[in-house]
Amino acid sequence: NIEVRKLFYSKDKGKSWEEQKLPEQLDNKHCSYLYRAAVSKSGQIFATGSFENDKFENWMIEPDGTGRKLEIPLAKLEGSGEESGFQTDSSEEEDGESETKTLDNIDNFITQAAFADNGSLYAMDLDNNVYQVNTDNGEVEDIYENDGDQRLFGIGGNYLILAGSKKITLYNIDTGEELSEDTVLTEELLKEGIDSSNSDSLPVLFSGNEDGIFYATHKGVYYHAIGGSVTEQLINGELNTMGNPSTEFFNLWYVDQEHFILQCRDEQGISRLYQYSYSDTTPSVPEKELTVYSLEDTNEIRQAISMFQKENQDIYVNLEIGKSNDDAVTADDALRTLNTDILAGKGPDVLILDGMPVDNYIEKGLLADITDVKDEIAREDGLFENICDIYQKDGKIYGLPSRFLFSYVQGTQEDVKNCSTLSGLEKQVKTLKEKDKKKNVTLLTEKDVLLKQLFDVESANLKKEDNTIDEQRLTDFYEAAKTIYEANTESKDRNRMNLNYEGAGTTIGTVGCLDYLRGNISLNMGTIGSDTDIIMLTSVNQSMKKKNVDFDLLAGGEKKSFIPRLAAGINSKSKNQEEARLFLKTLLGKEAGSVIGDGISVNKKAYEEMIKTARTQGENSGFSISSGDGDVFSYTMSPLIEQDEEKVKHIIEALDTAAWTDAVIVEMVVSQGEKYLDGTQSVSETVKNVMQKVNLYLSE
Secondary structure (H helix, E strand, O other), X not given: XXXXXXXXXXXXXXXXXXXXXXOHHHOOOOOOEEEEXXXXXXXXXXXXXXXXXXXXXXXXXXXXXXXXEOOOOOOOOOOOOOOOOOOOOOOEOOOOOEOOOOOOOOOOOEEEEEXXXXXXXXXXXXXXXXXXXXXXXXXXXXXXXXXXXXXXXXXXXXXXXXXXOXXXXXXXXXXXXXXXXXXXXXXXXXXXXXXXXXXXXXXXXXXXXXXXXXXXXXXXXXEEEOOOOOOEEEEEHHHOHHHOOOOEEEEEEEEEOOEEEEEEXXXXXXXXXXXXXXXXXXXXXXXXXXXXEEOOOXXXXXXXXXXXXXXOOOEEEEXXXXXXXXXXXXXXXXXXXXXXXXXXXXXXXXXXXXXXXXXXXHHOOOEOXXXXXXXXHHHHOOEOHHHHOOEEEOOEEEEXXXXXXXXXXXXXXXXXXXXXXXXXXXXXXXXXXXXXXXXXXXXXXXXXXXXXXXXXXXXXXXXXXXXXXXXXXXXXXXXXXHHXXXXXXXXXXOOOOXXXXXXXXXXOOOOOHHHXXXXXXXOEEEEEOOHHHHHHHHHHHHHOHHHOEEXXXXXXXXXOEEEEEEXXXXXXXXXXXXXXXXXXXXXXXXXXXXXXXXXXXXXHHHHHHHXXXXXXXXXXXXXXXXXXXXXXXXXXXOOOOHHHHHHHHHHXXXXXXXXXXXXXXXXXXXXXXXXXXXXXXXXXXXXXXXXXXXXXXXXX
């Protein structure tokens, strides 16, 4: 793929832009990969990337187009000179495995750069040390060594900001002096969770003027006067693209008191320049308000809200979260409060139904008929009807999943064939354990994760027509879980997979594929919910084709179960029926469905876009896993081939039953199951406890 690079200049503070001639040192011929670039007010360009001879170099380009290589004496990487375990060649050997090599003395390089207003260049290296660099000769004029907490840096007016997860340090750029701790700024920034885990973009951006610092996060743009007692929000990110968690930040420029420019990449992966301007005629908060309620907070719901706000600027969306990871509120507590509000006529307009007792809500008439919403989207884009009809009664639709996942099993063709039911899976696990008693059969070594994975698969069979649980099937379920759990007790990495099992979302994904490829496990189970999952699963299959490796829908028996995700309904008592319908159309639309997230879109046009990406994505994608001793195993994926594409589509179109996603039920089944798996209670006691608790819950 040829990267398109252009250089633009604005004479009127960003209102219009004129294309300038790109210095030849930065064209594709001379620079095959441009990693980072920074531009000074005078027009100097600092660039780091892969230049001639494909070597990583730093270059300084002057305003007249002349350029020179800049040798910057960076510190030696911590740990370099030792075996890193980094894979440099992912080619396959004769047996289809990937080869792992080690690389010594990895060169340090620049990961972030910025010019101060006075022309000084600052840069950060791989170890998060920050350097002040002489732009004439590359000499280091000052170094701010990483104390172990440093994550990123920024330039805000006359201030250098060093940001970490525990503290924020400020320096006066002109004098080089460290300022006294600004407790107000530190407290506000640390709330954002400063992290550099995404090396391509930044979680917070900085700009500034003579008196203070501007900073931008997904919540908006803020101003803080150095030493001041408050931080003021200037732009509310919830009302524009900034609030979308998929928006990636790169640069923020303070133009003047009424204008800011943001450089970012949107949810479609397109680079953007947004100008934000003050208007005294535009209300700070829209007059209309739509309340959306979700038991749990997710990126996908926030992405949809951001898209909706962008297209409907006269409506403010208020997102209410029933339970967070920070408090002790259970799903049961949150739902009791929600139900009280709905019955009192004070409930939200839109309900994200994940984890809720949807059948009960439909029976009590709490959800509005949204058949018209489904029909409109089906006409325009097409929908997977087998997924969308799960919340139907008397020919009317009361809820619509916008995404879904399905559980898979990966192994030899014989293994996969024998795992078409839960009892078959149990028998096959026993067989594989007998073949190799020292090896874990699966990667599901944690009790709660294993139980949730199996419940997603088997719950459709456990649930009777009257919404109660089949006692005998529940007993069989727990006994199968015990067999699988005991086949995995040899793991030295017992805590490597710690997932939240409450609610409907399941994010196990394809984390076990690389372990299966490396021979660490005998059978791989997980969930498919994105193009990345599909590519990872099918790529590993292609790598192991000589071993007759295959995949298919995991267990389930006669019912082909799937996990509905980000399902939505409308409160039948809502006074904002029209606005709520507009929101559902956004949630289930092609644009929202095309954004990578937890779940495959039910929108067929969005699904087609995902598959189109999967056909080529593997060419430039890879995964890595790290062992406890620091070794890293990397694997380059392959594009999706037609045979696997058809198989995935066949599996999806055959899905016919939704998993039981009521969070209270799931919590009961999993929490009691853990006691059985760890031996503190018998299977009969476990089943009895669950039956009593579920029956009591259903009778309320």
